[in-house]
Amino acid sequence: MEDLLRYFQRELPGINDFLDKEADQLSGLVRDVAKHIIGSGGKRIRPMMTLLFARAFGYGKDDYHAIACALELLHSATLLHDDYLDDAELRRGKKAAHLVFGRTETILAGDALLALANEMGARYGNSRLSWLLARGIMETAVGEIEEIAFSRNPSLDRATYMEIIIGKTARLIECACRCGAALAGATPEQEDAAGRYGLNVGIAFQLVDDALDYASPTSETGKPEGGDLKEGKVTLPLILLMEDGDEAGSEALLDALKEKSLSEAQCEDVLAQVREGRYSDKTREEAARYVEKAKACLDGLDSVEEVAVLKQAADFVLTRTK
Amino acid sequence: MEDLLRYFQRELPGINDFLDKEADQLSGLVRDVAKHIIGSGGKRIRPMMTLLFARAFGYGKDDYHAIACALELLHSATLLHDDYLDDAELRRGKKAAHLVFGRTETILAGDALLALANEMGARYGNSRLSWLLARGIMETAVGEIEEIAFSRNPSLDRATYMEIIIGKTARLIECACRCGAALAGATPEQEDAAGRYGLNVGIAFQLVDDALDYASPTSETGKPEGGDLKEGKVTLPLILLMEDGDEAGSEALLDALKEKSLSEAQCEDVLAQVREGRYSDKTREEAARYVEKAKACLDGLDSVEEVAVLKQAADFVLTRTK
Numbered sequence: 064m065e066d067l068l069r070y071f072q073r074e075l076p077g078i079n080d081f082l083d084k085e086a087d088q089l090s091g092l093v094r095d096v097a098k099h100i101i102g103s104g105g106k107r108i109r110p111m112m113t114l115l116f117a118r119a120f121g122y123g124k125d126d127y128h129a130i131a132c133a134l135e136l137l138h139s140a141t142l143l144h145d146d147y148l149d150d151a152e153l154r155r156g157k158k159a160a161h162l163v164f165g166r167t168e169t170i171l172a173g174d175a176l177l178a179l180a181n182e183m184g185a186r187y188g189n190s191r192l193s194w195l196l197a198r199g200i201m202e203t204a205v206g207e208i209e210e211i212a213f214s215r216n217p218s219l220d221r222a223t224y225m226e227i228i229i230g231k232t233a234r235l236i237e238c239a240c241r242c243g244a245a246l247a248g249a250t251p252e253q254e255d256a257a258g259r260y261g262l263n264v265g266i267a268f269q270l271v272d273d274a275l276d277y278a279s280p281t282s283e284t285g286k287p288e289g290g291d292l293k294e295g296k297v298t299l300p301l302i303l304l305m306e307d308g309d310e311a312g313s314e315a316l317l318d319a320l321k322e323k324s325l326s327e328a329q330c331e332d333v334l335a336q337v338r339e340g341r342y343s344d345k346t347r348e349e350a351a352r353y354v355e356k357a358k359a360c361l362d363g364l365d366s367v368e369e370v371a372v373l374k375q376a377a378d379f380v381l382t383r384t385k
Numbered sequence: 386m387e388d389l390l391r392y393f394q395r396e397l398p399g400i401n402d403f404l405d406k407e408a409d410q411l412s413g414l415v416r417d418v419a420k421h422i423i424g425s426g427g428k429r430i431r432p433m434m435t436l437l438f439a440r441a442f443g444y445g446k447d448d449y450h451a452i453a454c455a456l457e458l459l460h461s462a463t464l465l466h467d468d469y470l471d472d473a474e475l476r477r478g479k480k481a482a483h484l485v486f487g488r489t490e491t492i493l494a495g496d497a498l499l500a501l502a503n504e505m506g507a508r509y510g511n512s513r514l515s516w517l518l519a520r521g522i523m524e525t526a527v528g529e530i531e532e533i534a535f536s537r538n539p540s541l542d543r544a545t546y547m548e549i550i551i552g553k554t555a556r557l558i559e560c561a562c563r564c565g566a567a568l569a570g571a572t573p574e575q576e577d578a579a580g581r582y583g584l585n586v587g588i589a590f591q592l593v594d595d596a597l598d599y600a601s602p603t604s605e606t607g608k609p610e611g612g613d614l615k616e617g618k619v620t621l622p623l624i625l626l627m628e629d630g631d632e633a634g635s636e637a638l639l640d641a642l643k644e645k646s647l648s649e650a651q652c653e654d655v656l657a658q659v660r661e662g663r664y665s666d667k668t669r670e671e672a673a674r675y676v677e678k679a680k681a682c683l684d685g686l687d688s689v690e691e692v693a694v695l696k697q698a699a700d701f702v703l704t705r706t707k
Contacts, residue, residue: 092530144496148489167470167533170492174466174499175526181503182519190507193515197504204497208414211489 064382066368067375071111078110081128082135085179096164096172100139104155108268108376109134109239115376116243116257118369119361129183130192130246134239136180137196141203141235143173149294184242191245199238206230210296217297217320219305219313224297225266228273233265256360260373263357267380270350273298275383277334278343289334295320299349300342301333307340351381386704388690389697393433400432403450404457407501418486418494422461426477430590430698431456431561437698438565438579440691441683451505452514452568456561458502459518463525463557465495471616506564513567521560528552532618539619539642541627541635546619547588550595555587578682582695585679589702592672595620597705599656600665611656617642621671622664623655629662673703 086097110131117127146154147161147169154160161169177200184196210227240261244254276291277300291298297320305313316333319325325333337343357377364370408419432453439449468476469483469491476482483491499522506518532549562583566576598613599622613620619642627635638655641647659665679699686692 090527090531092534093527141496144492148492168530170466170470171526171530171533174463174495175523175530177496177499178519178522178526180519182516182523185512185516185519188512190510190512190515193512194504194507197500197507200500201497201504204493204500205412205415208490208493208497209412211493212414 064375064379066371067379070115070368070372071107074111074114075107077128078107078114078132078135081132085132085136085183089175089179092164092168093172093175096143096160096168097139097176099157099160099163100143100154100176101135103157105135105138107135109138109236111376112236112239112261112264112373113243113246115369115373116240116249117246118243119364119367119373120244120247120249120253120257122243122247126187127243127246129186130242131239133180133183133196134199134235134242136176136183137200137203137238138235140173140176140180141200141207143169143176145207187246189245192242195238195241195245199235202230202234202238206232206234213297214295215321217295217317219297219302219317221299221302224299224302228266228269229262232269232272233262236265236268237261253363256363260357260360260377263353263360264377264380267350267353267357267377270299270346270353271380271383274300274343274346274350275385276300277337277346289330292320292325292330292333295323295325299346300337303342303345304333304337304340308336347381354378354381386697386701388693389701392437392690392694396433396436397429399450400429400436400454400457403454407454407458407505411497411501414486414490415494415497418465418482418490419461419498421479421482421485422465422476422498423457425479427457427460429457431460431558433698434558434561434583434586434695435565435568437691437695438562438571438582439568440565441686441689441695442566442569442571442575442579444565444569448509449565449568451508452564453561455502455505455518456521456557456564458498458505459522459525459560460557462495462498462502463522463529465491465498467529509568511567514564517560517563517567521557524552524556524560528554528556535619536617537643539617539639541619541624541639543621543624546621546624550588550591551584554591554594555584558587558590559583575685578685582679582682582699585675585682586699586702589672589675589679589699592621592668592675593702593705596622596665596668596672597707598622599659599668611652614647614652614655617645617647621668622659625664625667626655626659626662630658669703676700676703 082101086094086101089097113131113134114127142154143160146159147166151159152162181193181196184192206227206229210231213223213227237258240257241254244257273291276298277289292301305316319329354377358374361370361373404423408416408423411419435453435456436449464476465482468481469488473481474484503515503518506514528549532553535545535549559580562579563576566579595613598620599611614623627638641651676699680696683692683695
């Protein structure tokens, strides 16, 4: 992981400075909300992916910050809208924006950040970048809507679950990778390879997230343990448990999730079963398969520093403990 | 107005068909919300402005629908978010989307429509269009946030009022006009002239809207009479009334608006004073001055059909009764 850490240490300050400067130029209330969400941390995975693929495809200029940071702002905008819509209280251990600034400010600041991201992407005179950003937002919004529909009518259907995590998480990471390739003027085939890397890393990232939800204590993640289950979300650890269990038990649990009638005791019981059956670890094993797929997408690339970092970044997804 | 009506009759079906087809390709719940807002009417002023300026600057191709309709979708997306944030019950006489589909679906469908609009604008390989759309959304979101701040701390400051109506309404109409010029490959000076026309028409449009709020019965506008006053919004008719009245009365009214303590009787009294003082008509007279400014921006243009229509469109703003 040495290359990865060194690369992030070198590049993160520039990305954070650029985000701060863009946020400073926003007006009044939008600026406050933007600075709150940008300042609440985050791993800056999306901008780093854009930079890494731009460099991997030979982009030599230093004007990559606007498009890289556009990806972070799109992500921030979706967090603002989601946290409000989910009635979330915390984001990265800090009070969620809508509880600090109010719903109207938060929704409209999210819109303004979406617009700022598009404007930043349009600065290069490269309309492929604008098209990619637009698609990324669209797919993320649709993925979130599908997640809501799924939570109202939960099932054990793995295909639907995969579609949702691809939409709500993996597509924007794919978009970040494609934007890097497009900035470098890569061929469509090269951009597709970058996109597949991002898609697979994104899936692995969300699988690990869903595994962590069942595994890690609140203090590390900043989220309550078993939060997904309590919110009625069906994710892979639960699907794996129910695939191994008896049908009657699964249907009763699905009904309880649908009707939001799961008792505290039932909830603790399910959490214990997931722990005993190691379904969180099994979900991580599934994630590991996507990480391998992601790394295979890098095969045709020159062995520059950035390609080594991209391989380590894919592996790093599996090491997350929060 | 003959040219205007003939032009709209000829072009509106194509614009509506295109909007319908784009909406049909959206997925599930997003499609339903999109079709609800698109199908609820609307004058399609923004897409028509884009088309008219594209033609006025000599654009001969027939592929203008994507960028023209992008402007309508941006407008629709802002209506979805605004109506939810305003707790509006009606939009164009129909039940507001958030009351039909729920808040989450409405907010996320708004995000998806913003993204679709950006994607449609990016189809031309002309990055100026993407930049203009991004700016248009940004300025509209900021204008709305400023309106909220103003409603919490209302004043009689005309400059602030003008800034708000420019942000929340005129900038997107300016954007529509600029997009038409940019599509036609107009010079920066030509695009600026188109933009100034749109800005002035947009200001006039909002002034007439604010005048109508004090003048027209619910059945025609689909909105309650004096709705702005009841919501605590300070608009030009009220500013004009208070500029003519005594300072103590104005301050008491501002305080009541700020504290949302305006009684039904006080409200009726203010409405009667606005009627007696013809402040709604005086607001329309102000609008007429902006219409003249808008028409002056067309002076350098060839006298093609579209320029005649643009002149009539500016005048038409003043004839609105709903």
